[in-house]
Amino acid sequence: MVLSFGEILLRISPDENGEWMNKNILQAYAGGSELNVAAALAAWKVPVSYCTAMPDNLLSKQLIKYAGALQIDTSTILYHGNKTGLYYLPEEKDAYNETIIYDKLHSSFYDLQPGMIDWDQVLQGIRWFHFSTVSPSLNENIAAVCEEALKACKRKGITVSVDLNHHPKAWQYGKPAGEVVPALLKYCDIVAGNIWNIETMLNIRIPANIHSISTKENYLRQAKHASEKIIKHFPQCKVVAHPFLLKKNKLECFATIFGNNNFYSAATYSSDKITDKSGSGDCFMAGLIYGVYNHLPFQQLINFATGAAFQKLFVKGEVLNKTVDEIKAFIRHYH
Structure with missing residues (x-):
């Protein structure tokens, strides 16, 4: 079973x-990077569990019921605190998430402390642990x-994947990503992230002329x-993948994998x-996990x-509603 660990977020759109105030209609979606990954894996018949921290209230129960209906195991969720994390993303015109607003301060997940989660119990029966750098960006x-969880995975021989997510407004607690992420990456087997996030987090420089020579090659x-x-600097890592989503005359999407x-x-x-751009990167991460989990050849996997x-870019909301067969059929017939 795959365990996805991170904050569940309620997306308000x-x-x-501002017509929602006159009509009393406000779109809302359950989301968050790690929940989106879990939802995709569950749809693709990979057994998956989701671990987070949430307040014990009506909203949490509804969100957990939603996750359960997606065939995600929620038995390891920790209940404490009083707040569910939120983010606000306008409908319709902001398909690229350029006006996103986060409200995570002192959510139940934000206020987690080391020692609150019994990782030996949570990791029972787990074969794979997934998290993203959205979590350690919140606070120290x-x-x-996260490091506590990764050390437990190391002891138990559990495969670890990480999505090197980076939001420009994150890492506001005095330590930059470049000081925090490398210490976590040494426990990770599967790493995904675009080359710009990797430059910020791992100090792997991008040539200054990369956009002026804007070719796929x-x-x-x-x-x-x-x-x-x-792979040279983090010997635990066996597979590295890089998604590209480039805004040119047209939006261009491709990716690479090294293994x-x-x-x-x-x-x-x-x-x-x-x-809707939300969840596209999470679908990529889920596809990566699905492929390695099922031992697909690397070309098929990527x-x-x-x-x-x-x-996912053409589906409103957080979650892709496509089966494995539908995705494979799309790939076969696209070109």
Whole structure:
């Protein structure tokens, strides 16, 4: 079973003109990076559990019921505190999440402390542990909780994956990402993240001219360089993947993966417009986990993860509603 660990967030999506106040209608979605990963894996028939901290109230019960209906095991959730994390993302025009507002301060997850979660109990029967750097970006205590979990995984021989998510407004507690993430990465087997996040978090520099020489070949060259650097500096890591979502004349989506000393890239998908960017990167991460979990060849794996991520761009909300067969059929018939 895969265990996904992170904060559940309630996404509130008002319309840009404020008509929701006149109509008394406000769109809301359950989300959060790690929940989105768990939801995709559950839809793809991978047994998955979700661990987080939530207040013991009506809203939490409804969110947990929603997760349970998606076939996600929620038995390891810790109940404490009084607040569910929120974020606000306007409907319709902001498909690229450029006006997103977070409200996570002193949520139940934010206020977690080391020692509050019994990791030996939570990790019983777990084969794979997944988290993202969204969690340690919150505060120093959550970074310590993540390290606590990773050390327990190391003792138990559990595979660990990490999504190197980075939000520009994160890491406001005095320690930059570059000081925190490397200490966590030494426990990770599977690493995913775009090359810009990796530059920020791991100090693997991107050439200054990468955008002026804006070709796929140039991006692939840098992805291969970053992959080799990560595997050299973090011996625990066996697989590195880099998604690309580039805004040019059209949106371009492709990805790479490095494993067993071989480098693979997926085909490029493109579109003039998208519906909702939220959850696309999480679908890529879920596709990566799905492929490694099921021992897919690397080329098939990166094709699947990229196709899943691209399809999510046209689905409103947080979760992709496509089966494995539907994703594979889309990949076969796209070009």
